[in-house]
Amino acid sequence: MQRHLRVGWWSFLLFATFGLILESLHGFKVRAYLDVSNETRRLMWTLAHAHGALLGLVNVLVGLSIRILPDVGHARRRLVSAALLAATVLVPGGFFLGGVVFYAGDPGLGVLILPIGAVSLLVAAFLLARDAGSVSSAAAEQSRAGRPPKR
Secondary structure, eight states, rough: OOOHHHHHHHHHHHHHHOOOOOOHHTTTOOOHSGGGGGGHHHHHHHHHHHHHHHHHHHHHHHHHHHHHHHTTTHHHHHHHHHHHHHHHHHHHHHHHHHHSSTTBBBBBGGGGGGHHHHHHHHHHHHHHHHHHHHHHHHHHHHHHHTOOOOO
């Protein structure tokens, strides 16, 4: 789907930029980021950066997979798409919000949205994996050539 390619590359750009900002905070020795008392913030924001960049690439991969194998995820494409997009926002968002305000080493309440995103990601991955296993390579070749698959 075109949407996943767009969302994926923009997410990757956003979270790669966020990673550059985190590296700058390290480089300039910003105490609000590096002090031992802010270890939770540093961990949460690092996790937000890593998961966000990875989920951006997963969106690109899904977008390209659907182009190559159009039957993958076709039956539940809206559910797969919505679940993957929700995961792309909620997983890194939960990590980021968990690091904005934290309590004595525990992440803030924003981290509570993270499990919803994680379950959404697992739902999308399961549906895609299940459908990818049922699409034969011959059907994929025929769909690329514009012919209906043989049954």
